[in-house]
Amino acid sequence: MGNTLTIAQAHDKLRTKQCSSSELVQACIDRIESVDPTVNAVVYKNFERALNEAKKIDSAGDFSHPLAGIPYLTKDVYCEKGIPTTACSNILRAKDYVPPFDSTTTARLKASGAISIGKSNTDEFTMGASTETSCYGTTRCPWDTSRVAGGSSGGSAAGVAADECLFALGTDTGGSIRQPASFCGCTGLRVTYGRTSRYGVMSMASSLDTIGPLCKSIEDIAIVLGAIAGKDPLDATTADVPVPDYRAALTGNIKGMKLGLPKEYFIDGMHAETEAAVRATTEVFESLGATVEEISLPHTAYATPTYYIICPSEVSSNMARFDGIRYGHTVENAENLVEYYKDVRSDGFGPEVKRRIMIGTYALSAGYFDAYYRQAQKVRTLILQDFTTAFKSVDAIIAPVAPNPAFTVGAHENDPVAMYLEDIFLDSQVMAGIPALSVPCGFSKEHLPIGLQIMGPQWQEENVLKIAHAYEQATTWHTAKPSL
Amino acid sequence: MFSLTCVGELLYSRSDMATLSHDDVRHIAKLARLTLSDEEVEKYAKELTSILAYIDTLQEVDTEGVEPTAQVTGLTNSFREDSIAPSDITPEALLECSPLPVVENQIQTPSAHG
Numbered sequence: 165m166g167n168t169l170t171i172a173q174a175h176d177k178l179r180t181k182q183c184s185s186s187e188l189v190q191a192c193i194d195r196i197e198s199v200d201p202t203v204n205a206v207v208y209k210n211f212e213r214a215l216n217e218a219k220k221i222d223s224a225g226d227f228s229h230p231l232a233g234i235p236y237l238t239k240d241v242y243c244e245k246g247i248p249t250t251a252c253s254n255i256l257r258a259k260d261y262v263p264p265f266d267s268t269t270t271a272r273l274k275a276s277g278a279i280s281i282g283k284s285n286t287d288e289f290t291m292g293a294s295t296e297t298s299c300y301g302t303t304r305c306p307w308d309t310s311r312v313a314g315g316s317s318g319g320s321a322a323g324v325a326a327d328e329c330l331f332a333l334g335t336d337t338g339g340s341i342r343q344p345a346s347f348c349g350c351t352g353l354r355v356t357y358g359r360t361s362r363y364g365v366m367s368m369a370s371s372l373d374t375i376g377p378l379c380k381s382i383e384d385i386a387i388v389l390g391a392i393a394g395k396d397p398l399d400a401t402t403a404d405v406p407v408p409d410y411r412a413a414l415t416g417n418i419k420g421m422k423l424g425l426p427k428e429y430f431i432d433g434m435h436a437e438t439e440a441a442v443r444a445t446t447e448v449f450e451s452l453g454a455t456v457e458e459i460s461l462p463h464t465a466y467a468t469p470t471y472y473i474i475c476p477s478e479v480s481s482n483m484a485r486f487d488g489i490r491y492g493h494t495v496e497n498a499e500n501l502v503e504y505y506k507d508v509r510s511d512g513f514g515p516e517v518k519r520r521i522m523i524g525t526y527a528l529s530a531g532y533f534d535a536y537y538r539q540a541q542k543v544r545t546l547i548l549q550d551f552t553t554a555f556k557s558v559d560a561i562i563a564p565v566a567p568n569p570a571f572t573v574g575a576h577e578n579d580p581v582a583m584y585l586e587d588i589f590l591d592s593q594v595m596a597g598i599p600a601l602s603v604p605c606g607f608s609k610e611h612l613p614i615g616l617q618i619m620g621p622q623w624q625e626e627n628v629l630k631i632a633h634a635y636e637q638a639t640t641w642h643t644a645k646p647s648l
Numbered sequence: 649m650f651s652l653t654c655v656g657e658l659l660y661s662r663s664d665m666a667t668l669s670h671d672d673v674r675h676i677a678k679l680a681r682l683t684l685s686d687e688e689v690e691k692y693a694k695e696l697t698s699i700l701a702y703i704d705t706l707q708e709v710d711t712e713g714v715e716p717t718a719q720v721t722g723l724t725n726s727f728r729e730d731s732i733a734p735s736d737i738t739p740e741a742l743l744e745c746s747p748l749p750v751v752e753n754q755i756q757t758p759s760a761h762g
């Protein structure tokens with residue numbers, strides 16, 4: 165079944181004519197039709213167009229690029245020309261927003277021959293840690309459908325884990341790629357801020373947003389990253405840093421590398437099996453010739469409160485554009501323009517979006533800016549300094565992704581702070597702008613996946629991928645599949 | 649006369665910062681161009697208060713002499729040439745996205761003057 169393959173495996177089959185792109189696309193479509201009524205990972209099906217593209221690629225027969233003819237899912241915040249893109253929000257769903265342009269990332273993937281087969285579910289405007297705030301309903305964890313897939317890229321992670329696609333695109337502002345990857349048992353990379361272009365991807369918090377891949381293997385992450393990374397004139401925050409051959413870095417040799425295990429990431433109340441699985445990775449790394457030492461990142465506990473000032477502040481600014489004028493939801497009989505704005509926004513935005521807009525509006529309002537936003541930006545500097553200091557003595561840092569495996573749907577329904585605490589191991593990297601990924605490292609007794617987080621200094625995706633790849637080659641966790 | 653420090657302390661006092669009344673919530677909603685029902689005001693007053701209490705933990709961090717970080721990779725002044733580049737997005741395609749009537753390539757909105 166072509167849909168279960170990794171990108172690298174599928175590429176080999178395409179190149180040697182053992183299968184066609186049309187067969188791969190059809191296998192993913194069949195899988196989506198069969199399991200997605202349960203998983204709810206896909207919110208828009210782009211099947212007809214995908215099959216047409218596959219046919220064209222098959223008849224051209226050029227499979228020199230490793231992504232040529234490979235079907236993927238895109239999180240519902242990436243604009244694709246002519247394809248409804250709604251951020252899983254009623255404010256863009258009532259009259260489906262159909263962008264007249266492509267995001268840089270989907271354009272780059274298209275140029276490499278990859279085929280977009282649909283839009284994947286997300287928390288509304290990526291605000292959440294469980295994909296429960298989507299206007300299309302909750303995505304379910306493929307390993308236990310009474311549980312969440314994580315979020316906000318829950319549809320992308322579940323889609324990859326359930327073999328509904330070969331890979332998927334997500335966004336990571338405060339852990340939204342790594343946490344669902346961990347909950348669903350796939351791999352996911354948050355890149356250095358500015359490594360990939362944000363152009364054409366709906367913004368949540370512009371100084372924190374990154375876009376990146378979710379895949380079935382580290383090698384696949386390297387393939388996709390190589391195709392999407394690099395400077396983009398349309399996104400001034402992308403940096404002119406050379407894009408290396410990430411795949412070539414995957415030598416399996418990590419002998420002599422120094423890894424740090426931060427003591428602040430093992431806290432009271434975390435899931436015992438998560439702690440055990442992450443600590444057990446030490447032995448694997450040591451058997452590969454790396455050393456693991458305990459380190460300290462003293463400002464770790466402040467990362468999440470910092471995030472929940474900076475993020476909502478930038479949310480309140482970014483969400484201002486949704487006013488019912490240029491796109492989206494509309495209402496009738498508004499008395500005047502201000503009432504129109506209010507009616508459109510109150511009707512179209514869900515509770516978590518409203519919550520963040522209000523927190524941000526408050527934090528940025530007269531008299532509070534220094535106490536909140538400015539103070540958060542200063543603490544951000546301290547968190548960044550923690551990492552700068554640590555990376556003087558270690559090459560990379562290993563830690564848990566989340567304090568627990570996937571939680572039950574509805575568990576944090578009436579407690580927004582409890583939902584925010586799902587991010588506690590994921591926000592420091594965001595504040596420091598460093599790359600970090602999630603790779604499967606075990607299962608709980610209930611057979612729920614557990615993820616290992618590996619982080620490195622800014623722009624060193626190569627090393628992070630090399631370490632993750634060596635770990636993956638030495639273990640079998642990433643090969644396990646959920647039964648659906 | 650208050651010194652700057654005294655004003656700062658007033659501003660930072662928890663009772664002032666971390667508890668939002670119903671009127672506070674209505675005021676914030678007005679600034680954010682949102683209309684809330686009475687039930688929503690009730691709900692958000694509680695929720696926003698608990699969120700503010702949580703993020704208020706940042707006040708205990710000593711940031712004396714620490715510079716704020718806005719651009720984390722150190723990029724400054726990312727300039728480009730001020731030149732006209734071709735785009736395949738037409739004004740008509742952009743206007744097509746609007747849910748409001750389009751008149752002579754302009755979007756007709758409700759009156760700004762009431």
